[in-house]
Amino acid sequence: MTLSTRLRWLGLFLLLPAVVVAAGSIVSGPMLGYRAHREVFLWLETKDAKEVTLTYWLADQPDARQMITHREVEPHPAGGQIHHFRPGLLKMGGEYAYSITIDGVEQTLAAPAVFATQDLWEWRKPPPDFSFLVGSCAFINDPEFDRPGPGYGKTTRTFELMGESGADFMIWTGDNWYWREPDYDSISGLWYRPMHDRAIPEMQKLLGAMHHYATWDDHDYGPNDSNWSYEYKDTALEIFKAYWGNHTYGERANPGVYSKFYWGDAAFFLMDNHYHRDAAGLDQDKHPGKTQWGRQQLEWLKQSLLSAKELKHFKFLFIATGNQMLQTEARGEPHELYRREREELMDFIVENEITGVVFLTGDVHHSAVYKRQLGDNGPWVYEITSSPLSSGSWNVESSDKAQDPYVVPGTLVGDQNFVRVDLRGQGKARELLVTCIDKQGETRFTQVITLAELQPATPVP
Numbered sequence: 001m002t003l004s005t006r007l008r009w010l011g012l013f014l015l016l017p018a019v020v021v022a023a024g025s026i027v028s029g030p031m032l033g034y035r036a037h038r039e040v041f042l043w044l045e046t047k048d049a050k051e052v053t054l055t056y057w058l059a060d061q062p063d064a065r066q067m068i069t070h071r072e073v074e075p076h077p078a079g080g081q082i083h084h085f086r087p088g089l090l091k092m093g094g095e096y097a098y099s100i101t102i103d104g105v106e107q108t109l110a111a112p113a114v115f116a117t118q119d120l121w122e123w124r125k126p127p128p129d130f131s132f133l134v135g136s137c138a139f140i141n142d143p144e145f146d147r148p149g150p151g152y153g154k155t156t157r158t159f160e161l162m163g164e165s166g167a168d169f170m171i172w173t174g175d176n177w178y179w180r181e182p183d184y185d186s187i188s189g190l191w192y193r194p195m196h197d198r199a200i201p202e203m204q205k206l207l208g209a210m211h212h213y214a215t216w217d218d219h220d221y222g223p224n225d226s227n228w229s230y231e232y233k234d235t236a237l238e239i240f241k242a243y244w245g246n247h248t249y250g251e252r253a254n255p256g257v258y259s260k261f262y263w264g265d266a267a268f269f270l271m272d273n274h275y276h277r278d279a280a281g282l283d284q285d286k287h288p289g290k291t292q293w294g295r296q297q298l299e300w301l302k303q304s305l306l307s308a309k310e311l312k313h314f315k316f317l318f319i320a321t322g323n324q325m326l327q328t329e330a331r332g333e334p335h336e337l338y339r340r341e342r343e344e345l346m347d348f349i350v351e352n353e354i355t356g357v358v359f360l361t362g363d364v365h366h367s368a369v370y371k372r373q374l375g376d377n378g379p380w381v382y383e384i385t386s387s388p389l390s391s392g393s394w395n396v397e398s399s400d401k402a403q404d405p406y407v408v409p410g411t412l413v414g415d416q417n418f419v420r421v422d423l424r425g426q427g428k429a430r431e432l433l434v435t436c437i438d439k440q441g442e443t444r445f446t447q448v449i450t451l452a453e454l455q456p457a458t459p460v461p
Contacts, residue, residue: 023103024049027080028198030100030109031207033245034261035169037092037118040211041245042085045195049073049102054085056098059114078191082242093119110201111163111208118263122313126426127265133162133210135418136173136217136322136362137388140197145180152178155416155439156202158389162418163205165437169263170210172244173362173386174217174273174322184223187235194220194243213270214244215257217322217363218333221274225333228276237275246270254296260304265430266423267308269301271321280333284340292323292338298345305354315430315451316423320360326370326383326406333363350378356454358432359383366394367413367436369447370406379456382449384434386419411436413444428452 024046033041046052050072057065066087073081090096095116100107121128135158141151162170177197183189198207220240222230230236240257241249250256256272276294284290293301301319308314319325324334325342335342349357361383370383383406387393396402396414415438422433432449 022048023105024052024081025102026100026107027195028204029207030113031245032115032211034213034247035115035118035211035263036247037120038090039086039088040090040096040115040117042087042098042115043207043243043245044083044085044100045198046073046081046083046102047075047079049081051103052081052083053101054087054098055101056087056096058091059095059097062097076191076195076242077188078195080191080195084245090117092117109208110204111206113208115211121264127313127315127423127430129422129424130264131165131167131420131422132263133165133167133170133418133420134173134320134360134362134384134386135162135170135389136386137175137365137391138172138197139175139178139388139391140200142180142196145182152392153390154392155390156200157439158416158418159200159202159206161437161439161441163207163209165420167210167420170206170212171268171270171318171320171360172212172214173320173360174215175219175363175388175391176214176216178219178391179222184232187232190232190235190239194239198243212244213246213259213261213268214240215259215270215272215320215322216240216274218274225280226274227279228274230274233275250275251296251300254294254300256294256297258293258297258300262314264423265313266316266318267304267314268318268320269304271301271319272297273322278338280337284338288340290338291341292335293321293341298341301345302348305349305357306352309352309354314356316356316358316432316454317354318358318360322361323363324361324370324383324385325359326372326381327404328406329400329404346374346381349381350374353379353456355379355456356451357381358449358454361385362387364394365391365414366396366401367411367417367419367444368401369408369411369434369445369449370404371408372406377456380453382454384419384421386417386436388416389418390416408447411445411447413438415439415444417444425451 027045029044031043053069139153141153246259256275258272394414396412417438430451434447436444
């Protein structure tokens with residue numbers, strides 16, 4: 001080819017329209033996961049992204065920026081790309097700002113791009129006041145896959161209200177998404193559901209406005225009321241770990257989603273009620289070893305409670321699990337159907353003088369507060385049930401739920417709602433303020449639980 005021919009080809013090439021390479025985009029997030037003294041977890045899902053960068057800095061030192069970059073992240077079977085960022089060796093009690101850049105384009109985020117590490121208060125000053133949200137049963141309508149008739153998802157306003165609440169973190173107690181029949185019989189279907197549900201616009205501010213911790217129940221584990229025989233349970237566990245930001249998941253020799261974390265003077269234990277679960281319909285009188293948590297997880301919980309007691313910082317011990325604990329009614333999948341396991345735990349609490357126990361549960365499509373005294377002069381334990389966030393609900397006025405001997409009168413709510421728990425006060429005056437807020441933003445009940453109420457009763461002389 002002569003020089004003149006080459007120049008003519010070059011001229012033609014320069015006249016061709018420029019090839020534009022589309023940048024990737026955010027599917028959902030960012031979401032704040034766990035928080036520690038010197039580390040945080042930040043989650044993000046993207047699509048078609050070649051390069052994603054988290055840039056973060058102390059809010060008062062904008063020139064001292066650090067970056068974590070992910071390149072060519074492989075998509076999961078539904079097409080999304082999951083990113084887990086763990087900025088570490090941070091300043092204790094530090095306030096940070098951050099930005100997300102995808103393929104060179106800084107992203108506009110739904111929530112303020114800030115996070116803070118845990119302050120070192122232990123042995124130095126009184127525990128901090130803080131607040132958290134509790135909720136379960138988040139059904140998001142998807143007409144192609146839903147059953148005929150009106151959508152089972154009734155609102156998404158609750159997610160917006162939670163994002164505006166100013167709480168420090170959220171605990172999701174299960175049914176955080178609902179797999180449908182076309183989802184839970186294939187790996188690609190399982191991956192599709194959380195990608196679809198988490199991407200709704202009403203969820204985005206909530207994800208970024210506070211930290212999030214989670215356990216599951218049946219609908220985000222597998223089919224309705226499923227047990228340990230579910231054939232895709234290992235895929236379900238993989239997906240759960242991909243979409244949430246807990247510190248840990250299970251133990252090396254005992255898989256599952258159970259975990260624990262600490263915030264201020266409270267310890268939180270997230271229980272897995274499905275990976276090792278026997279079928280709810282199994283006759284527990286004929287099968288006395290029937291279990292919801294599995295022997296190893298139950299022993300892990302016992303030892304964890306003892307460890308929290310020994311550390312002495314923790315006045316409140318929250319046990320979060322998908323199904324209700326204290327109820328005498330056997331409807332659904334409560335621990336009443338696994339009562340030997342439940343009573344073993346209660347006896348352990350009494351024997352080892354463990355106080356400050358509060359259960360956090362969901363599943364039953366109504367909210368309420370319950371309380372039970374263990375033994376004649378043993379400690380009181382409470383249960384806060386929070387359900388549903390967006391799914392259909394019970395008409396509690398026409399049910400027998402109000403007759404449960406452990407329900408606190410005036411706390412039953414049969415509507416879409418969430419619960420806020422504030423830990424406040426100093427010393428022996430420390431207390432919990434429990435507030436139920438419905439989908440209109442109206443307060444449905446408040447309940448104060450004092451630290452003294454969670455201690456053993458004073459024996460009658």
